[in-house]
Amino acid sequence: xxxxxxxxxxxxxxxxxxxxxxxxxxxxxxxxxxxxxxxxxxxxxxxxxxxxxxxxxxxxxxxxxxxxxxxxxxxxxxxxxxxxxxxxxxxxxxxxxxxx
Amino acid sequence: xxxxxxxxxxxxxxxxxxxxxxxxxxxxxxxxxxxxxxxxxxxxxxxxxxxxxxxxxxxxxxxxxxxxxxxxxxxxxxxxxxxxxxxxxxxxxxxxxxxxxxxxxxxxxxxxxxxxxxxxxxxxxxxxxxxxxxxxxxxxxxxxxxxxxxxxxxxxxxxxxxxxxxxxxxxxxxxxxxxxxxxxxxxxxxxxxxxxxxxxxxxxxxxxxxxxxxxxxxxxxxxxxxxxxxxxxxxxxxxxxxxxxxxxxxxxxxxxxxxxxxxxxxxxxxxxxxxxxxxxxxxxxxxxxxxxxxxxxxxxx
Numbered sequence: 001x002x003x004x005x006x007x008x009x010x011x012x013x014x015x016x017x018x019x020x021x022x023x024x025x026x027x028x029x030x031x032x033x034x035x036x037x038x039x040x041x042x043x044x045x046x047x048x049x050x051x052x053x054x055x056x057x058x059x060x061x062x063x064x065x066x067x068x069x070x071x072x073x074x075x076x077x078x079x080x081x082x083x084x085x086x087x088x089x090x091x092x093x094x095x096x097x098x099x100x
Numbered sequence: 101x102x103x104x105x106x107x108x109x110x111x112x113x114x115x116x117x118x119x120x121x122x123x124x125x126x127x128x129x130x131x132x133x134x135x136x137x138x139x140x141x142x143x144x145x146x147x148x149x150x151x152x153x154x155x156x157x158x159x160x161x162x163x164x165x166x167x168x169x170x171x172x173x174x175x176x177x178x179x180x181x182x183x184x185x186x187x188x189x190x191x192x193x194x195x196x197x198x199x200x201x202x203x204x205x206x207x208x209x210x211x212x213x214x215x216x217x218x219x220x221x222x223x224x225x226x227x228x229x230x231x232x233x234x235x236x237x238x239x240x241x242x243x244x245x246x247x248x249x250x251x252x253x254x255x256x257x258x259x260x261x262x263x264x265x266x267x268x269x270x271x272x273x274x275x276x277x278x279x280x281x282x283x284x285x286x287x288x289x290x291x292x293x294x295x296x297x298x299x300x301x302x303x304x305x306x307x308x309x310x311x312x313x314x315x316x317x318x319x320x321x322x323x324x325x326x327x328x329x330x331x332x333x334x335x336x337x338x339x340x341x342x343x344x345x346x347x348x349x350x351x352x353x354x355x356x357x358x359x360x361x362x363x364x365x366x367x368x369x370x371x372x373x374x375x376x377x378x379x380x381x382x383x384x385x386x387x388x389x390x391x392x393x394x395x396x397x398x399x400x401x
Contacts, residue, residue: 023284023308023317073326076355077281079247094356 012037014045030078048078058088067092101169101192102343103370104145104154106132108180110216110265113378114148114371117167119159131178144176145169149264149344150190151213153179168342186213189261191336191344199261201334203274206259210400218258218400220265221272224377225249225393226386231269231373232277235366236350237293239286239315246392252276253396262334267346270368274331274348282327282352286315293352296362300327300354326355333365344370 014035022032031047051074057063068091071083083089103114106125115121122143126132133143143156147169153176154169171193175182188199207214221228225245233239240248249272257263257275287294287305297303297318304321319325333349345367352362 021319023306023319073324073355076328077283077324077326079281 012039014038014043016045017042048080051078051080051082055082055085055088059085065090069094101148101154101338103148104156104169105148105151106146108146108151110151110213111220111374111377114266114374115145117145117156117159117169119161119167122156122159131176134177144172144179146180147171147190147192148266149192150183150186151180152182152187152190191262191338191346201262201336203260203332203334205261206256207261210259214258215400217263217265217268218397220377221258221268222393222397223390226389227373227376228269228272229386229389231376232273235269235369236273237288237291239288241285242388242392244280244285245389246396248272248276248280249393249396251278251280258400262336265374266344266370267368269373270346270348270366271334273350274334277329278331280329282318282329283320283325284317286317288314289316290314292364293362297327297352300325300361324356327352327361328355346370 014037016033017036018034020032020034022029029046029048033045033047033050035043035045037043054063058065066089068083068089071089073094075081075083102117104117104122105112105114107113115125122128122132122145126145131144133141135141143159145154145156146152147154150171153172155172155176156167156169157163158165158167169192171187171190173182173187187193188197190198229240229245252258252272252275255275257271260271260275263271282297287297294305294316298305302320302323302325304319305316306319308317318327330351330353331348332351334346335348336344336346338344347365347367350362350364350366351360353359354361
């Protein structure tokens, strides 16, 4: 890809307009965000993609590490495998959060 | 036991041990009716669980007891060779001879019986799912069942020594469904399970497609919901002349609090699954589920 194209993409920053809960038996995407880019074009972004971006940022040192129990909960509910990525978490057991 | 078979196969039909059924099914032919060396005529069948020879007793009209079967403990002419190891895993074996259920135990090798039960699951995966869903008042997505089947296979659960054709759906739940998420699956309205889940602080029951059917989707509101299925405590209770009572504990755990949301012992119906498999009327098949099983279950060898 040439530099002009890269610049165009880079500055075409999208903003979240809305978010929606999804119940989809096939993809199991829990939440989908509706975004609009600077050209006014609509597109969507799934929660799983957001989590992957967060994992990338943590492994690059741009975000602090997450507790292992948090990632374990995410994996448990969403069927992901973030708790296998050793460079994005620190070990912490779950503190039981509520009575109920 | 109250049932007998006439073929040494995991998937062959079970018959009620009664004079009328015995007469109709065997026509009193050898080896089911045979003379012993002392000229006495004895009646035999095949144990529906371990496929060893059994003697049928209490079959005459003068008998005060109800008919039942008991293991012979030895070879009988014309019937399958006595297999002591299979007997020790039989729920109908005498208590002192029977191995206690160990959910971690697996058979050391693939036998014909294992292959039969593996193929039974593959060819009737939709019916296995149907029985599990009906027994537990739930309805789960094809994706859920695909993951459960993968888990069952990854843990070699088809080598579970206490697996039989009659408990197959429940053992599938025990080994395939356990520790899988409840979120996003459906529960039947008005059931004990529905009420228990609905009381949870963060559970929100959804009627997504407005289909007005009897099920609601288990979703969340106001907080993170991490609840999972758990199955444990497989039990078998049977004695001479008694119907087998088999059960497993069905629990739902909240992983955020460490508490149990639901805890109930489910009893298996000994003949329900195979009645569906053998029924001429059950023409409806779920192709999606059958395709999943066919893709994930190549022939065992």
